[in-house]
Amino acid sequence: MLIRRETPADQATIHALHSDAFRREEGVTPVEAPLVDELRADGDLIDALSLVALRGGETVGHVCCSRARIGEDATASVGLGPLGVRPDHQTSGVGxxxxxxxxxxxxxLGYGLVVLLGSPDYYARxxxxxxxxxxxxxxxxxxxxxxxxxxxxxxxxTQTGAFAYAPAFSRI
Known part of the structure; x- marks a missing residue:
């Protein structure tokens, strides 16, 4: 498996990957797919923290972090997510x-905190x-x-207080 930074050529594949990874209902695009697109369009997706996983030359996973704020500090933390893995590669170590x-x-990169919304059973590890x-x-x-x-x-x-995700999160 190779993990590398996202490139512009990956954008459509990343959208499709999150659509497949988070699909709850056939024919309905899950919010995670357009969320990544909106974070990128707003300039809140952190390029160095938008990573794809490749197996056999195919993109099988993606994770990203975006700008966030804790209290008045907009430099100490990032919001992680979504983390998506193609369904046929889930439970194989990609995530x-x-x-x-x-x-x-x-x-x-010097961040002090990574914050996310997710399963404590998974993320505690x-x-x-x-x-x-x-x-x-x-x-x-x-x-x-x-x-x-x-x-x-x-x-x-001292990195405490109210956490705020990038604005795209409040639009989903």
């Missing part, structure tokens, strides 16, 4: 490989904890334990 790669890249334990408030209190954060090397305990 884990993408997570390790994007967390390592975010750390190398990557060091994610309920964001509330780090005094990070969710945009929606009903998210509870599913709103999670992972500290990185650049983390400072």
């Amino acid at each position: 884990s490989a993408l997570m390790h790669a994007v967390l390592g890249a975010a750390d190398a 990557f060091g994610f904890v309920a964001a509330s334990t780090l005094s990070i408030a969710s945009p929606d209190p009903s998210w509870g334990k599913y709103f999670q954060a992972r500290t990185l090397t650049g983390y400072k305990p």
Whole structure:
């Protein structure tokens, strides 16, 4: 498996991948596919943190991070997601490989926190904890334990407060 940064030539494939990975109902495009497109169009998708996984030359997974804010700080954290893997490659390690790669890249870029909304059972293996334990408030209190954060090397305990995703998240 090869993991590399997204290129402009990958955009249509990434859209199709998220449509397939998150499809809940036939004929209905899941919100994750246009979300990536909107983050990119708004300039909030962080190029160095938009990664594709390739197997045999085919794109089988994608993960991205976008600009975010904790309190008044718009530089300390990123919002992760979506993380999508083609259905025929799920449970084969693609998602884990993408997570390790994007967390390592975010750390190398100096971010202090990665925040996401997802399954605690899945994301705990990557060091994610309920964001509330780090005094990070969710945009929606009903998210509870599913709103999670992972500290990185650049983390400072003062990075607390209300979390805000990039504007595209509120349009979905």
